[in-house]
Amino acid sequence: xxxxxxxATVGAAAAFAPSASRSAPMVLSMSTTExxxxxxxxxGAVEEVEAPAEPLVQPINGWVPDAAQPCYGLPGALAxxxxxxxxxxxxxxxxxxxKRYREAEVMHGRVAMAAVLGYLIQESTPTITYGxxxxxxxxxxxxxxxxxxxxxPFFLAINLAEAFRASKGWVExxxxxxxxxxxxxxxxxxxxxxxxxxxxxxxxxANMQTKELQNGRLAMLxxxxxxxxxxxxxxxxxxxxxx
Numbered sequence: 099x100x101x102x103x104x105x106a107t108v109g110a111a112a113a114f115a116p117s118a119s120r121s122a123p124m125v126l127s128m129s130t131t132e133x134x135x136x137x138x139x140x141x142g143a144v145e146e147v148e149a150p151a152e153p154l155v156q157p158i159n160g161w162v163p164d165a166a167q168p169c170y171g172l173p174g175a176l177a178x179x180x181x182x183x184x185x186x187x188x189x190x191x192x193x194x195x196x197k198r199y200r201e202a203e204v205m206h207g208r209v210a211m212a213a214v215l216g217y218l219i220q221e222s223t224p225t226i227t228y229g230x231x232x233x234x235x236x237x238x239x240x241x242x243x244x245x246x247x248x249x250x251p252f253f254l255a256i257n258l259a260e261a262f263r264a265s266k267g268w269v270e271x272x273x274x275x276x277x278x279x280x281x282x283x284x285x286x287x288x289x290x291x292x293x294x295x296x297x298x299x300x301x302x303x304a305n306m307q308t309k310e311l312q313n314g315r316l317a318m319l320x321x322x323x324x325x326x327x328x329x330x331x332x333x334x335x336x337x338x339x340x341x
């Protein structure tokens with residue numbers, strides 16, 4: 099009898115005791131609203147207001163900027179050197195600066211690859227500039243010989259291409275800081291891919307971007323070497339190689 103009375107008493111007391119399952123949500127609610135300012139209703143009671151969630155960064159071609167990685171995780175590093183920046187251009191650069199550096203690197207690499215082909219083709223094959231005849235003037239000296247009727251459409255095409263690139267990737271003057279790329283623009287990706295080389299997967303895209311960067315970097319060195327070599331002895335590149 100005494101045991102039954104004791105059991106009933108403990109059960110009744112437990113009904114009024116706070117349970118552990120109820121206290122957890124209260125702690126969670128306090129932690130999530132700790133930074134939010136309290137709001138009172140008309141009766142003076144305090145209402146909890148949840149802090150707004152931070153916007154998620156949308157990946158661009160599979161890339162999400164990561165400040166913990168060199169150049170915010172942009173592809174381009176390749177073994178055995180890995181990330182190579184001995185002068186420290188990107189050491190303290192912010193995201194906008196790093197994207198602008200990569201845009202310049204990609205575009206200069208593409209121009210250099212075209213320049214390397216230009217040196218070899220202009221000096222050894224028939225071209226429209228010289229009436230479809232092989233002209234043996236070195237490439238460094240050919241620009242002054244190009245007639246204006248050929249040079250004008252050439253420079254017009256360059257201006258149109260640069261205007262398209264500016265409207266595609268850069269923030270318009272007056273709508274933001276100068277020399278700033280758009281947030282949703284991946285450096286060098288103009289959306290021009292008529293042959294369909296661009297991979298769909300993030301990993302494949304990063305690999306192809308790294309290959310393009312390596313070829314572009316090599317081409318920049320090669321184009322500078324071609325120019326310097328022709329200034330030294332006045333001979334064409336293929337002529338220097340014995341062809």
